[in-house]
Amino acid sequence: MQLTLNGISHRYGGMPVLSDITLDIPAGEIVCIVGPSGCGKSTLLRLIGGLERPDEGAVLEHGAPPDDSLNPLTYIFQDFALLPWRSVAGNVSLVLEDHGLGKAETDAIIDDVLARTKLSDFKTALPRQLSGGMKQRVAIARALAVRPAVLLMDEPLSALDSQTRELLMDDLVGLWSKTPFTAVYVTHNLNEAVRLGHRIVVLSRRPGRIREVVSIDMPLAERAARVGELAAKQEQLWSLIRDEAAAADMELIDA
Known part of the structure; x- marks a missing residue:
């Protein structure tokens, strides 16, 4: 687009x-x-x-x-905007929850974007356990999860x-x-x-x-x-x- x-x-x-x-x-x-x-x-x-x-x-x-785009225009902010009580995977899943996706599809999207942003090994970590760079990687993964245009x-x-x-x-x-x-x-x-x-x-x-x-x-x-x-x-x-x-x-x- x-x-x-x-x-x-x-x-x-x-x-x-x-x-x-x-x-x-x-x-x-x-x-x-x-x-x-x-x-x-x-x-x-x-x-x-x-x-x-x-x-x-x-x-x-x-x-x-794209046909699979869930949110055509998507932001990445400087302050990460992560929910501290949610894990890495939970923060990514947040943007998928109102789109009627099944669990298998949601899990597949999360696994894909975490792999692309080098976060697969930190799936269950909380934001307080992450460095600044890793927090921003979570924010990038979350943005990619909605397949933006x-x-x-x-x-x-x-x-x-x-x-x-x-x-x-x-x-x-x-x-x-x-x-x-x-x-x-x-x-x-x-x-x-x-x-x-x-x-x-x-x-x-x-x-x-x-x-x-x-x-x-x-x-x-x-x-x-x-x-x-x-x-x-x-x-x-x-x-x-x-x-x-x-x-x-x-x-x-x-x-």
Whole structure:
């Protein structure tokens, strides 16, 4: 399923947050959204996911989701959002419980997504027993369980330390390489953007407008080894953001 953002504008009260965002999100691509603090990245993701309605414009869906999709647009949050009294398998099963699936089918889905996220051996563990990286793997497994057409990822690695973030990026690349998925990935981390994004959308300072769309024509699986080329792309992104990021930082301090 492909998405098109057509002239999206949004405001909170009298404050404009996003202005005239027009963008295609092709099927099978990871599109990263970056920009200075307060530019509307997370707001844009909420509009795409239907949690809010834009004041102007529309989010258009092209093509049907997969036949077995239980939830076409599915979120992965930065804070994991796990139920502490449920096991790993229980947290994954939560999203399957209102879909009329039999036990055998539910168990098969859980076993599949836990295997894909390297969690099979931790099926009965509780969230308090897991590291931050493992908790986020549970959140990813839970999202995959509903077979989404589009993953909406809101700074999913920002709460993790740098080593765990590297491992999770490798995991996401591995998941995409085996079964390409469509994703909109919001991040403030330019390293994540160049490692994971097929295209990187740079938003301006509030109200967020598209300043530039940077494409990276390099297979995801090769990027970890091509550090120099990625560093150049990262510097290109930072050159687009630097001045407005500094201004936004001062605005937050003054506020």
